[in-house]
Amino acid sequence: MERCYRLVIACPDGVGIVSKVATFLATYNGWITEASHHADAANGWFYMRNEIRASSLPFDIEAFSMAFEPIAKEFKMRWHIADSAKPKKIILMASKESHCLADLLYRSHTGELEGKIVAVISNHNDLKEMVDWHKIPFHHITVDPEKKSTAFNEIESLFESYEVDVVVLARYMQILPSALCARFAGRIINIHHSFLPSFAGAKPYHQAYQRGVKLIGASCHYVTEDLDEGPIIEQDVRRINHSDTIEDMIRLGRDVERQVLARGLFYHLQDRIIIHENKTIVFE
C-alpha cells in the first residue's frame, strides 16, 4: 500500500468546510485517494476523513499540521492527522481464553494488521508459549483482588514505557480502574461477547441461553468508566437454535468475537473512527 496521510476532522457543520479543506489540499497538489464525509443533521456536526497520497504533498506531518492549524481553528475542528508509514503501537491484554489473542497475533504475523503489536499483558501465564513463538514480549501481571492498584500501576507503567497507541482487551477478564479508562479514553478497545446492550456484564452466553434468543452476537467498543457502555465500534451476530447448548454458543461465538474485534481494530488502526459523545462514526 502506498504511504498516505489520514486527515480526520469533526466540527460544527456549515457552508464551505469541504471547499476549504479540499482547496487547502489542492493548493499543495495533495492527491486525495479516499474521502468520506458525514453531516449529522440531528446534532449539527460534520465529520470528514481524507486519505492523501503522502508523496503528492510537499511536507511532512508536522509541517502539514502547522499549515492546517489556522483552518482548523476557523472551523473549530477537533482533528488529527496520521501517517500510514508510522504504524500504531498495540498492546494486547488477555487472560486464559486464546481465540481473540491468537487471531490478532496471526493477522499481525501475515501482515494484515496495520500496526505493531509491541507487547502482550496477561494476568495468567497460559498464553505465554503462543506469544513467545511470535517473538513478542509477554508480561505476566497477576491481579490480586487485594492489591489491584499495584497491578494496574504496573500495567500503566508498561503502557507508558511502550508508548502505546492502542490497547486491545482481547478477552481480558479484569475491569480496568476508572482513572486508567479516563486517561486512555478512545484508545482502549474491548470485545464483549454479546450483542450489546443485551447481556452486558458477566457470562453473556449463559444469559443468552436463559433468555432463549435465536441469534448470538459480539460487540467491539471503546472502554469507558461505565462497564460495557462505551461507544460501539462494530457488532455482528450468528444464528443459533434450540439445539445449541451453552458450550455450542461459546464455540460458535468465538468466531463472531474474533471477527468483530479484528474489524473494529482494523478501523481504529486506519483512523477510520471518530468518537462523538457516546457514539462512533466509522468510515468503512
Added chain:
Amino acid sequence: MERCYRLVIACPDGVGIVSKVATFLATYNGWITEASHHADAANGWFYMRNEIRASSLPFDIEAFSMAFEPIAKEFKMRWHIADSAKPKKIILMASKESHCLADLLYRSHTGELEGKIVAVISNHNDLKEMVDWHKIPFHHITVDPEKKSTAFNEIESLFESYEVDVVVLARYMQILPSALCARFAGRIINIHHSFLPSFAGAKPYHQAYQRGVKLIGASCHYVTEDLDEGPIIEQDVRRINHSDTIEDMIRLGRDVERQVLARGLFYHLQDRIIIHENKTIVFE
C-alpha cells in the same frame, strides 16, 4: 401440498420414546414425511414433531388421538395433533402502521400462508380500506384509556365468536390485559421492533439510535403478561451505520419486522413450535 397430520410431543426424556411412537405409526402404516427430534440434556426433556401422510393412516384425528392416548400417558407427554387440511383461524390486530398487516394479507392472498385470516381488529380506522379489498371483516375497536376493559371485553368476545386459533399483533400498539394473555397463552404472537432483550418497551428505534448500535433487529415472540418478555420464536437483524437516522432505521426495520413476523407465524401455523417454560423449540 399433500394433506398431513402433525404430531407434536414434549415429554421427559428416556429410552424407547422414538421406538414407541414410530412403531405406533408403522403399525398403522403411517408414512412419516418429516421428523424432528430434540433431546435437551440440560433439562432432561425430549421434543418431537412428525409429519405423517394423512392418506397413509386408517383414521381421522379423533380416532388417532384415542389410539395414541395410552402411549402419551405412559410417557407423560404434553402433545397435540393437527390436520393440515384444517387451516388455523387467524385474527390480525393492528393500529396505524401497515407494513406487517399488509405483508400478511399479501401472503394470505397468494396462498403462501397456511391458515385463514378470519378478521382484522384495529384501534384505528386507517387500514380499513386495505383490509376491505381482501374481503376480510374489519373491526374497529377504539381503546379509550379510561375504559380499556370495555374494549378488551369486546375483543375477547370476537376471539370467541371467531373461534380463533392464533392472534397476531401486527404492530398493535396496545398492551393486552394480563387475563387475556393468560387465557390465550401460546396463541398470541407479537412482533417487537428490536433485537430483544435489547430495547424492550416503547420506541426501540429511538433507543437503538441513542445507544449507537451497528445492527437493528426484530423479534417475534409469544405474548405473556410480562411485556416483551415472552418466549422468542424468531429474530433477525440488519446492518446500519452512523449515517442512518431514526427515520432510516424505521424504514429499514420494516423489512426485518415483516419477515421475522411472517417466519414466526409460518412456524406456528405448521405446528413447528413447542413452548417450554420461557423458551421455544422451533423445528424449522
Added chain:
Amino acid sequence: MERCYRLVIACPDGVGIVSKVATFLATYNGWITEASHHADAANGWFYMRNEIRASSLPFDIEAFSMAFEPIAKEFKMRWHIADSAKPKKIILMASKESHCLADLLYRSHTGELEGKIVAVISNHNDLKEMVDWHKIPFHHITVDPEKKSTAFNEIESLFESYEVDVVVLARYMQILPSALCARFAGRIINIHHSFLPSFAGAKPYHQAYQRGVKLIGASCHYVTEDLDEGPIIEQDVRRINHSDTIEDMIRLGRDVERQVLARGLFYHLQDRIIIHENKTIVFE
C-alpha cells in the same frame, strides 16, 4: 425530507477535483448535506455524489447546470444533476408472479418510494385488479411469439408517452429487444432470481436445486443486450438446506427478490448509482 439537488459526477481522477466542485458550491453558499467519493486506482477514474440543500442555492437546476458546465468540461466529467422535488417516473413491468410488483406498489402506497409509478405493463391480465386498487393505469400487452415486434413497439410508445425515467422489470418474463435495451441503457432495472453470475437464464431455482447450493440469492441489475449480464446493482442471499424443495426455494426466494429489487430501485431513484462500463458504483 428537505428538497435537495443531487450532483453526480464521474471523471478521470486528478488533483483538485473535490476542491473545484466544493468551492463552486461554497461560492454560492451551497450547503452539502451528504457527500460520497470514490477514487478507483485500478482504472484511474473518480466518482462523486453530493446532496446539496436546494434552498441554500440561489438557482434552479437549469441555472446550476449552466454555471457548472465549464467546470465539468475542464475535468471531462460525465455528470448530471437531479432535483429531489421532481420524482422520477417509473413504469413497472410484470407477468403473472405478483410478489415484486405488489411489494413496489405497497412501498409507493406508503410513500417509501421516492418516485412515481405512472403505469404498469403486463403480458397477462392476472395482476390488473391489484394495480387498479392503487389507481395506476394498467396496460395489458400480449407478446405473441410471432409478432413480438408489434408488442414491443407498443411498449416503446408507452415509454415515450409516459416520458418514463426508469423501467422496472418486476419478474417480467419476456426478453426485451436489443434496440430497446440500447435506447434505454441505464434506465431499465431487472431482478434475477439467482446470485449472478450463477444460474443465469431460465429457471434459476431449478438450477440451484440441481447443483445443491446452500444459499439462494437474487440480483438486481441494469438490463443490457446480454441477458443477465448487465451491471449488478445489489445482491443478497438466504440460507437453505437439503430439506428445502424447489417450491420452498421459490417461496423463500420471493422475500430475497423483492428486498433486493426494492433496494436497487431505491438507490437508482436517489441517483446513488454510477454505471461505469459493466460495473456500478453505489453510494449507499
Added chain:
Amino acid sequence: MERCYRLVIACPDGVGIVSKVATFLATYNGWITEASHHADAANGWFYMRNEIRASSLPFDIEAFSMAFEPIAKEFKMRWHIADSAKPKKIILMASKESHCLADLLYRSHTGELEGKIVAVISNHNDLKEMVDWHKIPFHHITVDPEKKSTAFNEIESLFESYEVDVVVLARYMQILPSALCARFAGRIINIHHSFLPSFAGAKPYHQAYQRGVKLIGASCHYVTEDLDEGPIIEQDVRRINHSDTIEDMIRLGRDVERQVLARGLFYHLQDRIIIHENKTIVFE
C-alpha cells in the same frame, strides 16, 4: 462431551424404517441423544442420523454392526456407524497461503476440532515453521509439472501409511489426479474461494472483481474428478462494495474461507454429512 455412537443411514424411503431402527436401539436400551431425519420426496430416499450414548449400549461398534446388519439389508441401507471416541485421522494439504491451515491448526490446538491432524503435506516449505510449532509432521513434496505422478504417488503413500480418514485441501493449489479423487471419494474436502458455481477455476476473486458482484463467497465441497464440481457441503458470503479492490476481496475473503472450511470439516468429523449423487444432506 460424552462418548457416543453415530449411526448414519441412507435408504429408499418407505413405511417402518424409523420404527425398525428405533426399536432396535430401544431393545438394547440405547439412549438416543440426537436424531435427524430427512425424507426426500423428489428422489424417494430416506436419510437418518442418530447419536446414541455409547454407555447405554451393551456392545461395541463391531458387535453393533453385526446385530444391525440384517435390518440394514432388509431396507437396502447404505450405512455406517462411528465412535466419537475414535477421532478421525486428518491430513491437511496446503501451498503457501496460510490462513486456512493456521485456522485448522489453531482449532485443533484448542481442542475444538473433533479429529486428529496426523500430518501436513505441502508443495512448498513456507508453512513448515508454523506446523512444527504444533508438533505435527510436515511433508514437503514438490510437484514438478513434468513429474506429477511421482509426487502424487508419494502423497498417496502418505495417505496409506497414515491410514488417513479425511484429507483437507486447505488452499492446496494443485489439482489431484482423477484416480486419487476416485479412490478417496467422499474423503477429500476442498475450500474454493468463490460462491460456486460462480467463478470456478483459477483466480476467483479476480473473476468476481471483473463481474462486479456485491457479495463474495466461499464454498466447501467434496473433491471429485470434475474440478470444483463436487458435492457442496457449506457456503457463505460477505458483502463488498465498489471501493473494495481485489486485494481487499482477498483479505476479506480469507475470513469467509476459513470459517466455511472449518464448518464443513466439523460436519464431516461428526458424521453429519450424507453424500447422495452430487448433493449433500447435512444434519447440522
